[in-house]
Amino acid sequence: MMDVLFSFTNCNLLCVMGSIPGIINGQGKQPLFSFGVISDVQYADIPDGKSFLGVPRYYRHSFDVLQRAVEKWNQKKPTFAVNFGDIVDGFCPKDQSLTAVSKIVDEFNTFDGHVYHMIGNHCLYNLPREKLLPLLKIPGCDNLAYYDFAPIPEYRFVVLDAYDISTIGWPMGHPNSLDAINLLNQKNPNTNKNSPNGLVELERRFLMFNGAVGKAQLEWLDHVLQAATTSNQKVVVCCHIPLDPGSSSKEALLWNYDEVMDVIHRYNCVKACIAGHDHEGGHSIDSHGVHHRVLEAALECPPGTDAYGFVDVFHDRLVLNGTDRMKSTSMEFAA
Ligand SMILES: Nc1ccn([C@@H]2O[C@H](COP(=O)(O)O)[C@@H](O)[C@H]2O)c(=O)n1
Numbered sequence: 001m002m003d004v005l006f007s008f009t010n011c012n013l014l015c016v017m018g019s020i021p022g023i024i025n026g027q028g029k030q031p032l033f034s035f036g037v038i039s040d041v042q043y044a045d046i047p048d049g050k051s052f053l054g055v056p057r058y059y060r061h062s063f064d065v066l067q068r069a070v071e072k073w074n075q076k077k078p079t080f081a082v083n084f085g086d087i088v089d090g091f092c093p094k095d096q097s098l099t100a101v102s103k104i105v106d107e108f109n110t111f112d113g114h115v116y117h118m119i120g121n122h123c124l125y126n127l128p129r130e131k132l133l134p135l136l137k138i139p140g141c142d143n144l145a146y147y148d149f150a151p152i153p154e155y156r157f158v159v160l161d162a163y164d165i166s167t168i169g170w171p172m173g174h175p176n177s178l179d180a181i182n183l184l185n186q187k188n189p190n191t192n193k194n195s196p197n198g199l200v201e202l203e204r205r206f207l208m209f210n211g212a213v214g215k216a217q218l219e220w221l222d223h224v225l226q227a228a229t230t231s232n233q234k235v236v237v238c239c240h241i242p243l244d245p246g247s248s249s250k251e252a253l254l255w256n257y258d259e260v261m262d263v264i265h266r267y268n269c270v271k272a273c274i275a276g277h278d279h280e281g282g283h284s285i286d287s288h289g290v291h292h293r294v295l296e297a298a299l300e301c302p303p304g305t306d307a308y309g310f311v312d313v314f315h316d317r318l319v320l321n322g323t324d325r326m327k328s329t330s331m332e333f334a335a
């Protein structure tokens with residue numbers, strides 16, 4: 001298993017064992033810090049099923065994946081962990097939503113460190129924002145879920161709220177919900193607004209299970225990146241929905257990924273964007289040298305297999321050490 005390989009720092013041993021040159025942990029150096037990652041647990045106490053496209057989904061086993069992730073993090077001792085959203089599936093019977101969310105939050109809480117959460121569409125199918133945010137200890141005001149933190153002076157993490165403008169999760173008639181309905185009506189003529197039928201190329205992202213970052217959040221992002229640039233900080237952007245077409249299917253992109261990336265590209269500080277939502281996972285490097293890594297879903301791990309990891313952070317790269325279905329990735333920063 002790749003994660004076992006990466007616990008060694010001896011280059012010769014790694015090469016003999018067949019690892020990929022270039023993914024050696026920061027060339028034998030100690031990371032500045034590490035953080036655990038997992039996405040799309042989508043737990044529900046229901047029998048296994050399939051996605052709309054026929055991909056098997058293991059709703060109960062995903063809890064076991066989370067348990068093994070936390071166990072591994074407690075051995076490796078990353079400084080913190082990030083959950084990339086969708087902790088409970090939309091098929092969870094609604095009278096069990098609170099129990100299911102609490103079960104997953106309790107499991108995350110067995111990690112000996114802080115877990116930073118973000119919300120995904122499936123979280124919002126289960127509980128409203130005013131219930132979810134306190135349970136997930138997400139800081140924010142007006143029930144918005146974007147925030148930033150700096151684990152060390154050299155690095156800042158920005159967590160985006162991908163369902164700021166969304167038809168999911170806001171009370172009926174809320175301005176952000178009305179904006180989302182208007183946009184979907186303009187962009188998607190299908191009766192089922194989750195259907196991309198007839199939508200062409202990148203327009204296929206205008207589906208109800210996606211969302212957008214609103215104007216105030218975009219302005220906030222700009223300020224954070226400006227401050228990070230002044231402080232010479234490197235930034236990692238975390239968002240449930242992917243931000244680059246090269247890293248994800250067109251159907252899984254943030255509605256206004258282009259506006260978010262325009263803000264990011266105004267500065268040189270963002271080195272990587274990490275996301276979930278597109279269960280297959282992906283990796284790309286955009287035209288400005290920013291890495292985009294979409295994490296493979298815990299939900300789609302056949303019993304006995306896993307998808308979680310930990311990221312070692314260096315001055316010049318991030319190294320994702322993935323387990324089983326989560327691929328290991330070395331993300332070297334552009335000069
Ligand atoms: N190509 C697609 C994909 C999805 N849908 C609709 O979205 C719902 C959620 O999709 P999952 O992948 O989470 O199953 C699904 O139930 C469909 O209504 C679609 O129409 N076309």
Ligand SMILES: O=P(O)(O)OC[C@H](O)CO
Pocket residue numbers: 086121122209249251252277278279
């Ligand atoms: O969030 P889900 O489970 O509806 O899945 C989203 C899809 O993976 C996007 O292609």
